[in-house]
Amino acid sequence: MLTIENLHASVNGKKILKGVDLDVKAGEVHAIMGPNGSGKSTLSSVIAGNEVYEMTKGNILLNGEDINELDAEDRAHKGIFLSFQYPVEIPGVSVTNFIKTAINESRKAQGLDDMSASEMLKKIRQKAALLDIDTKFLSRSLNEGFSGGEKKRNEIFQMAMLEPKLSILDETDSGLDIDALKIVANGVNKLKNDQNAVVIITHYQRLLNYIAPDFVHVLHDGKIVKSGTKDLANELEAKGYDWIKQESN
């Protein structure tokens, strides 16, 4: 589904990613771990098409198609979803209206008519029930005054509504207590199927206790220096990142 080849990226002239290779197939969950400053968030931003980052070398392919030149919105239309570490607050736009707009813009890009109001409502109810989300929050302004947990649940709710092929969860566990973490993880597990894929970007392995990854990769200094299974995550949790740094140096 997602193939990354020799990806180099920089921000303001500073090289962050220095040759990342990754292959994610449909039905798989990949975790990308790494110490602070290793380039994890840069990787997720570059995949999602954030123009702040300059891709200087390499390729990103989605289902075999080169998406290097696509804008963020076009990548979203092709099924890429990024759950933000810090979702932005947008006073004055309700969660519902935001999601409606997002869904209908995607449909427009695919040459489809707007989803009917009743269909939209049905889908919203269905997904909210699936994720155990109180529908009251849907009429609130997007992320405005939301707690950390509410913001992340809202991200997962959007993911449920948009039904992406590839979901990237950027530090979704940061700032969450254990109950909120379980709710979010539960949501991701419910949305997971053999047609889609999930990439989890995280510093700690605790989210991985709830969402079992098929593969774990360690990013260090802009490169994936080690790949393995869930056991690698446990090892990192036990030993920290220093041994990886030494090994790769």
Place this chain on the structure above:
Amino acid sequence: MELKEKLLDSHLAFEQQSEVNDIIQNYRSNALRIFEKKGFPTKKNEEWKFTSLVSLINKNYALFPKTDSGIEFKHVEPFFLHDIDTYKVVFIDGIYSPFLSETTHDGLDVCLLSAALNKNKYKSIIDKYFNKIASKEESLTALNTAYAREGAYIYIPKNKVSEKPVEIIHFSTGEQNAIWLQPRNLIVVEQNAQVQIIERHQSLTHHDVVTNSVTEIYAHKDSLVDYYKIQNDLDSASLIDNTYINQEQNSHVSVHTFSFGGKLVRNNLNYFHKGQNILSTLKGLTILKGKQHVDHNTLVNHSMPNCDSHQDYKGIYSEQSKGVFNGKIYVNKIAQKTNAFQQSNNILIDDKATINSKPQLEIFADDVKCSHGCTIGQLDEDTLFYLRSRGIPRKEAKALLTYAFANNILQSVQINVLKKRINSQIAEKLGVNLGFNL
């Protein structure tokens, strides 16, 4: 002949056309003298530092345009609020159009100033209110007073709630090349009475139109006045709006100004407090593009204790448009427990758009809460990326954020059909159709 000379020279002919009693004639001649002395304000005047009238006054205008314009309702229907029933006072090129209007004398008066100035039954009201709070010193207000003869006259008696909003609409056809209009409105809302008013100036021609309007509003004890100014005119039309509001105890006067168009718009909005527990609300939403220029000049004169004023102006400026916000709050030394809030938030969409924002607080009381704030920003790229990552294209994302920015000004609009209308105008101005209401 220069415009000033022309305005001075034409006054005699005007007076012959429009006979009034001695008191009003006196007002007119005194006002003309002030205008003669002061002339048009220039940029040397601190209050006019950012707005130049030069481009307006270097033209030859018809001061008394011809009346027969043949405008039919179908030509102007879009400019009315048609989904609800309203009273209407409609003028074409400054002349009353009975045909487009719907006035009343049934329990309240919604009619013409020209009638009120001349008829005996209105004399006591006119004597008491006409030209009482309009500035005697400001030259453009004086110019209007010198030529005051027509406009809307609204009188809401004690305890009366006007069940229908009043629309005051000035159309200009400019059948002659360029016209200079000077409408004058008088609104008196007695104790515990309520009224909603929508005022609009609309040009139907690409000829130059300049409107120098004066409105006096008297809000008595416990009254409620909810006023909306819709400024969405053509690029050939300019407006100088001078509004003077006198508030008494427990009254609430709210003025929303929606400035979406016009060549040059200057709003002089002035509040005077004559009692306690008054609330004054001033809200503005400005969305400009091209070379449009809008200048909001507000004054809230807190001369009595325990009163609140709330000013919230938002502006969105594209291309080479220019905005000015000059908000003056004056708190008299006896006006303790004043609560005055002022906020001016602006977004510059393009590099060449400009906003000049100048809060002026003069506070002489020591137990008051006064705050003011001003922001000038661009749309945040991180926020845009968030929206785009959800599949909302850049243009729509910008529009959505701009919409959201404008939203809280719309929230306080009490007339639902008007709110909807403005909502769709915002979408139109931003060049997108999002297909939802906020």
